[in-house]
Amino acid sequence: MPEPDKAPRDEKRLTNEEIAYTLHEIGELLDIQGESVFRVQAYDRAATAIRNLARDVADIYDEGGLKALQTIPGVGKSTALKIVEMLQTGKSSRLEELRKSLPPSLVAMSEIPGIGPKKIKRLYDELGVATLEQLEGAAKAGRVRELRGMSAKTEENILKGIEAFRQHHERILLYDAYPVAERVVTELSSSAAVERVDPAGSLRRFKETIGDIDILASSRKAEEVMEKFATLPEVREVVARGPTKSSVRTRAGLQVDLRVVTPDQYGAALQYFTGSKAHNIHLRELAKKRNLKINEYGVFDVETDKRVAGATEEEVYAQLGLPWIPPTLREDKGEIEAAAEGRLPKLIQLEDVRGDLHVHTNWSDGSPKIDEVAEAAIELGYEYVAITDHGYKLGITGGLEPSELERQIKETEEVNRRYPRITILAGSEVSIDNEGKVDFDDDLLARLDIVNASIHAGFNQDRKQLTERTLAAIENPHVDIVCHPTGRLLGRRDAYDIDLDEVFKTAAKHKKVLELNAWPNRLDLKDDYLREAKSHGVRFAISTDSHRLEELHFMFYGIVTAQRGWLGPDDAINTLPLDELKRLLGIGDVG
């Protein structure tokens, strides 16, 4: 788990990520110290729960105190008290205390693949190794093999682990991982020994970022499949190889895990390998209560050891009295309870989409012409598409001056006449300035079919200002949609500091729409925030923000993210038929 960036804000307000990391750190040091694995797991579970929370822990505490914190699954009295201490003082005395007996740098060492708490403790106690650099030095100098139970092989593996870590250890975008996975799937499919192959793990759940690539195959000749896998052209190193499971590292440094089972085990294996881990554990606990046991080979009756399911995922879930649960929901965030009570949501699908409400052209910083967008949108089967080039105000490259926007509106009308099969909405993506005001005067804004408003500068402002700018845009009667409401760029920039509770409440009150920007490195609002906003009654525009025609396909990433946020077709406005959308946007109204 990477250490979160330290916020450069004066008024320090601990983020969920920072609290989660501190809990993780405590757990890690306890693990190295040799504490009970269950206690260690408890810390990890609490950390994960807090990282996944859609609301700020600080807000939860402000509103409901200690009791409210304890309603977070995995957080009990003891953890809640630690959180309160962190919120009030910015630090944890438990962590400080642990750091007196163990150097904090040991936590980073556990990120090295193959190095766990036991090895770390012995290397530290017996060789004084406390940092990555010291570990590397000790391994290179042949000092590790002096320890009982360690050998030259151990040193070799440590050095390989360090090298792998240094080459690559960050999570990668779903968008970047998918092509790699598809190539491996295609290559494996070409083997006659392979019957089925599918991506599994976080890829199949369409998580926005991917830690590694997990692939499942079925075969009656597992050995042949493993041989094919280990010798794929992109493989640089085979990390592990057995009859049912192998792991490799690609030249790019990505880890790929392959599991191979027989066809009659495929459903159970797909269920297992799709995860998430928390979802699996929860299912397995349910199974135990029914005197059943689930593993990757099937569902078994504990008394008779007879297999009662396994060929399909449906069978596995059915043994627990559950309907099949879509992979995008399998995060143990209530989907198992919902399934048990027959209230799984009807999820939005790509086919539900009737248009894209955020597209750029060569009038501003995009590349296609308006009529090219029209043709591409027809090709996608859309009923409408909105042209939303940037306004001129904040020095956005290529932003449209008022006169240019007027000319563009005319051109849009003209293209609309040429393409009767689609409706092109005349729009703009205006920038929200430091006072919350947007481009263009009221008259011009009123002539537009659709106004998207975005924050494009001032990401380091304080929470109050960023929140007020956003609220002002929501309250502006000309603004229809607030775009990428947290401003995050995956791998580059965290969400800015903003009071989303207020944003969601205000958007719901004014019946305004928030964007789910489908750019693979934005996906903003993100899954958990979508679900939280939906609970306030907010609706969403799932938009690609395309600057090139190919990017219209980003809609797919928006849709799977919407599913992860438990959204149905009615939660998005771009699933509406044109006439209903027009009514919602006030098109045709005076003013």
Add this chain to the structure above:
DNA sequence: GCCGTTTTCGGCCCGACTGTTTTCAGTCG
């Protein structure tokens, strides 16, 4: 450390691969 439609104590998912290993611990999925 957390948790409870059989529990406030006594459990906590279940298995693969490696090599520290010859009956199992460590690490990882």
